[in-house]
Amino acid sequence: MAESNTLSYRLRNRSPLEYVAVVLVLTLVVCGTVLALRQSAAAENGRSTTPSEQVIARIPPDTAPTALWFGDSxxxxxxxxxxxxxxxxxxxxMGWECNVDAQGSTGFLNDGAPEYxxxxxxxxNRLPTSIARYRADIVFVDGGRNDLHMSPAELFPAIASYVDAVRKAWPNARLVLIVPTYVTPVPYEGHDGFVAALDEYAATVDATVIDPVAxxxxxxxDLKSLxxxxGVHPNAVGNALIxxxxxxxxxxxxxxxxGGPNGGIVR
Known part of the structure; x- marks a missing residue:
């Protein structure tokens, strides 16, 4: 009883500085515990969640379908x-886990702007790392904007080779190919021929083509608001619209x- 009274006396008579120190220590302990748990979870899932690797882990892969996105900025x-x-x-x-393999100014043939x-x-060149790292229930390929200055004779074989490798890596995933477009309703030169060729090719790899222009x-x-x-990259409003x-x-x-099973992904 005397020991309890002594403890109460000490708590009541602590200085403000001592209280601050106690709170700081408790905060550090809690934060350290949370960080350790997160690091442990990331290690168990076999991937890092650092920004440089462009990974967004929303929920554990064993409890939700996983979407994998390939593209540019x-x-x-x-x-x-x-x-x-x-x-x-x-x-x-949709309630999907989200993983992203994307780098600005790159494409199927473009290694990026000179400064990058x-x-x-x-x-x-990035695909082998993603194959080793990610599983996927649905895969989106949204690249090629930075290759549109190249001729179809150069570009299309590179697209087909890449998508062939994606299909081989994730044979059971739904595969979606998004026609490369900017935030505009105006098709670029050669757009219709490109889409026709992409539609024909997509049938050979069981892929769905989405054409924002069509x-x-x-x-x-109001395009300026997007x-x-x-005048190129979508802002918050633009991303929400997309x-x-x-x-x-x-x-x-x-x-x-x-509302369908498997996170709404239709097999």
Missing amino acids: FTAGINGIGLGAYPRIVCVR QGTTTRLA DRWYDDV TFED AQKLLASLAVRGVIRD
């Missing part, structure tokens, strides 16, 4: 790790069904 988002970009919005909406080369590389994603909207000052339009296109083509 549109897919990576303005911060380079997918936060706030349309893939993340789609995954949250050495830290960025084309899609095919699906009128950007018709009757991009940053550069996510909404993509979900609608996927539903129309029978790729997803709201």
Whole structure:
């Protein structure tokens, strides 16, 4: 009893500085415990969640379907790790785990802008790492914007070779190919021929083609409200619109069904 009274006396008579020290110690202990648990979970899942690896782990892979996204700055988002970009919005909406392999200014043949080369590389060069790292129930390929200045004779074989490798790596996943477009309803030169060739090829690898121009994603909207000052990259409003339009296109083509099993992914 005397010992209890002594402890109460000590607590009542601590100085403000001592209270601050106690609170700080407790906070550090709690934070350290949480960090350790997160690191342990990441290690068990066999992947890192550091920003440099462009991974967004939402929920454990054994409890939700996994979406894997390949692309460029549109897919990576303005911060380079997918936060706030349309893939993340789609995954949250559908309840999917979200993994992103995307680097700005890259493409199927483009290694990135000169100032970034050495830290960025084309899609095919990054693929082996993603194959080793990720499982996938649905795969999205949204690249090629930075290759549109190249001739179809150069570009299309590179696309086919890449998608062939993606299909081989994830043979049972739903595969979605998004026609490379910017935030505009106006098709680029050669768009129709490109899409026709992509549709024909997609049938050979059991892939679904989504064409934002044909699906009128950007018709009757204020285009300036959808991009940053550069007029190219989607801002928060633009990413929200892209996510909404993509979900609608996927539903129309029978790729997803709201409320269905397996996170709504239709097999």
